[in-house]
Amino acid sequence: MPSSLPRPIVEPPVRRLTPGDLVACADLCEDRGWPRDEHRWRLLLAAGTGYGVDDPGGKGLMASCVVTTYGPRLNALGMLLVAERYARQGVARHLMNHVIAECGAIPMSLYATAAGQPLYEQLGFSVVGRSQRITGFFRPTGESPDGVTVRPATAEDLRAMVRLDSEVFGADRTHLLARLPAYADHIRVARAEGELIGYAAAWPSERTHVVGPLIARDTATAQALVTSLAEATDLPLRADIDARHTGLLDRFEKCGLRLGSATTVMTLGASDLPGDWTRRYAPLTVATG
Secondary structure (H helix, E strand, O other): OOOOOOOOOOOOOOOOOOOOEEEEEEHHHOOOOOOOHHHHHHHHHHHOEEEEOOOOOOOOOOEEEEEEOOOOOOEEEEEEOHHHHHHOHHHHHHHHHHHHHOOOOOOOEEEEOOHHHHHHHHOEEEEEEEEEEEOOOOOOOOOOOOOOEEOOOOHHHHHHHHHHHHHHHHOOOOOOOHHHHHHHEEEEEEEEOOOEEEEEEEEEOOOEEEEEEEEEOOOOHHHHHHHEEEEOOOOOOOEEOOOOOOHHHHHHHHHOOOOEEEEEEEEEEOOOOOOOOOEEOOOOOOOOO
16 A cells, blocks of 8 residues: 655755745644744744745645844854654755755854754754743732833834844844834833843734843843833733843742743854843744844
């Protein structure tokens, strides 16, 4: 009796994705049990470079991934997905080899699930950190750091946000932050003595608000920013916090958030991520860093 399984794939062609592939990308997410997140895909395909492999049977995409470029210091890779019917046939490795060749000598970073980490290690990526997901309804404690004001961001804050973000992230993310007001439902800034010392955003994803980016001078300021975001929404929050920020994770647990899955931060061509991790609490998304 002939097998109903797909025959092994041998180096299928890789092409650049366009905004016209938005629905196909969301379908691929749904195929793997992820939220469709068309909102996020719209940002990724506009601010990054998408790569895809078409299903030879005409059923949308076989595989996808997105690279967000931050100049010569870093490329962030995310959304590496392979349709379930083509899993374990070498498609992910083939797509990754193509993307690595396209990126050339520019260092790469990604957030790896436990399932994906072995492949990345085989491709030469090294572990440089860990991210801890937290979820749930946030109960504000009423605490606020002395001398710090948190308020909704305005257009006049954007230049200072970009300046702080470049310093903390270690690369220029203007092309992402310029899109943040249209992408996020809420953006907050923290100021002290007339200086911007932190900012945070909350964007929608499958009946939750995802907190990211979260950049702050210290743990107390980070908590104040998230408290302000929580007060602006009736939805549960989700964030992927750098696991080294144990103090913030402890505070969040006391505020009602639960620990969820963890991901491994990995790099290729660099010994670590650029910038200042002590002020970088959460990425915009794990797909963009």
